[in-house]
Amino acid sequence: MGTTQLSSFDNQYYLNRQSHFESNARSYPRKFPISIKSAQGAWLTDVEGKRYLDCLAGAGTLALGHNHPSVINAIKDVLESQLPLHTLDLTTPLKDQFSETVLNLLPGNPDEWRLQFCGPTGADANEAAFKLAKTATGRTPIISFAGGYHGMTNGTLSTTGNLGAKNPIGGLMPYVQFMPYPYAYRCPLGIGGEQGAQALANLFERMLDDVESGITKPAAVILEAIQGEGGVIPAPVEWLKRIREVTKRLGIILILDEVQAGIGRSGEFFAFGQSGIVPDMIVMSKAIGGGLPMSLVAYRAELDVWLPGAHTGTFRGNQLAMATGLATLDMITKQGVQDNVNVAGNALKAGLLALQKRFPCIGEVRGRGLMLGIEIVDVQGKTDMLGSLPYAPELSVALQQACFRAGLIAERGGRHGAVLRFLPPLTLSLDEVKQVLERLEIALNTITK
Structure with missing residues (x-):
């Protein structure tokens, strides 16, 4: 059955079949x-011919x-080159070029870094980072942060x-300790602003220095410089610097999960770049493969204590992903895409802030570059000690559905x-920024009538 014939069916036909074929986890x-x-x-076009502005883009995977x-030309070049499509961890000239390109985009001297190619998902790369941190330090515990998402x-x-x-x-994996993450709109300490971030940094340091805190010295601390699934919450620069200072002083490996926020999305190549810190490990996936499955960990060379075969995986040598990743990195770093992120991101954020003035259900607009979010609140609810209104999850669902009907695809996240x-x-x-804002305005008017 050809694709032309298949596309003659409507959306519901395929959705019904999908519900029959696939798990309930979809x-x-x-x-x-x-x-x-x-x-x-x-833009996406469905089988019924309706077009949608896609502000999900494979959860950030489709950078271009x-x-x-x-990307299409890179795939064609590989297919015509007779390169094997997968090579385990055997090298090829293409892999060599991809590796050198990535290393040159890392902070500092490329010779001070090593790469571990992992399975196709960011979760596998984070697993590899945990294993290496435990191997290198001889310690087991991991510290993560409330609101974090790592797989x-x-x-x-x-x-x-x-x-x-x-x-x-x-x-689940034992010996994981959670710490509060700076979330100014709903500060976990009820302080907010720079003072709240400073207090949270102080708490982090004192808990690790306190011999009676009950927290065993960890192998690693993992965090996102902008929490994605947690609700688009950027880490304050000074807080990030303090976390780096404390972990470095105590010999704790700092892992930056850049799976969603990295590779140009925040306006910097890495979301932690604004802070000027240098982590011990950087986890990459999603956009690093140019839309095809790819994940890897970059880590300081002195941590390279793996034994041969210590972390393996069949699909570490995806040559198509290396080709599309190279094409994407070239576009982002040399062809003006990074500049566009800042221009379009500033325009989109300004538009969201303008909508916030007209629609009180938008409690906060936050994020950087083209990683932005609006927190939907209950305008009839009681404010907390910081003046923030309660979450409005039902209204957020209604807004997402109204956006979809208006031809705009956007995901939800954050608490509730x-x-x-x-x-x-x-x-x-x-022009597309303008259309995003127009469609969002239509949706907001629909749900606030």
Whole structure:
């Protein structure tokens, strides 16, 4: 049966078949009930011919949008080159070029870093980072942060804040300690602002220095410089610097999870770049593979204490992903895409702030670059000690659905799913920014009538 014949069916036909074929764990089709026929740039077209502005972009994976010519050409070049499509961890000239390119984008001297190619997901790369940190230090505990998201495997779920995914699962990785993360709008200490961030940094330091704190010295601390699934919460620069100072002083490995926020999305190549810190490990996936499965860990060379075969995986040598990753890195770093992130991101954030003035249900607009979110609140609720209104998860769901009906795809996240998140392609044009805001305004008017 050809694709032309297949596309003659409507969305519901495919959704019904999907519900029959696939597990109950599927999630996106419940939020966006479509069957996609084609995609280009920031646009999706379903089998019924309706077009949608895609501000999800594979959860941030499609940095250049759908079917970017440089990505398609990179795939064609590999297919015509007779390179093997997968090589385990055997090298090729393409892998050599990709590795050198990535190393040159890391902070400092490229010779001071090593790369570990992992399985296809960011979760596998985080698992590798945990294993290496434990091997290098001889210690077991890991410190993570409330609101953090690091994956759905046994180890990474243990370091993920979301209890909804964790509660049904017993026997998660032990010796994980959570600490509060700066969240100015809902400061866990009830202080907020710079003082709240400073107090949280002080708490982190004192808990690790206090011999009676009950916290065993960890092998590693893992965090996101901008929490993604946790609700688009950027870490304050001074807080990040303090975390780096404390971990360095105490000989604790600092892992920066840049799976979603990295590779240009924040306006810097890495989201931690604004702080000027240099972590011990950097975890990359999503956009690093140019839309195809890829993950890797960069770590300081002195931590390279693996024994041969200490971390393996069949799909570490995805040559197509290395080619599309190279094409994407070139576009981001040399072809003006990084500049566009800042221009389009500033325009989108300004538009969201303007909408916030007109729609009180937008409690806060936050994020950097093209990683932005709006927290939806209950305007009838009682404010907390910081003046913040309660979460409005039902309204957030209604807003997401109204956006979808208006032809805009955006994901939710954060506590109770009350944050509408925008992760569009980094190539988003100013005209498309305008259309995102117009469609969002239509949706806001729909739910606030």
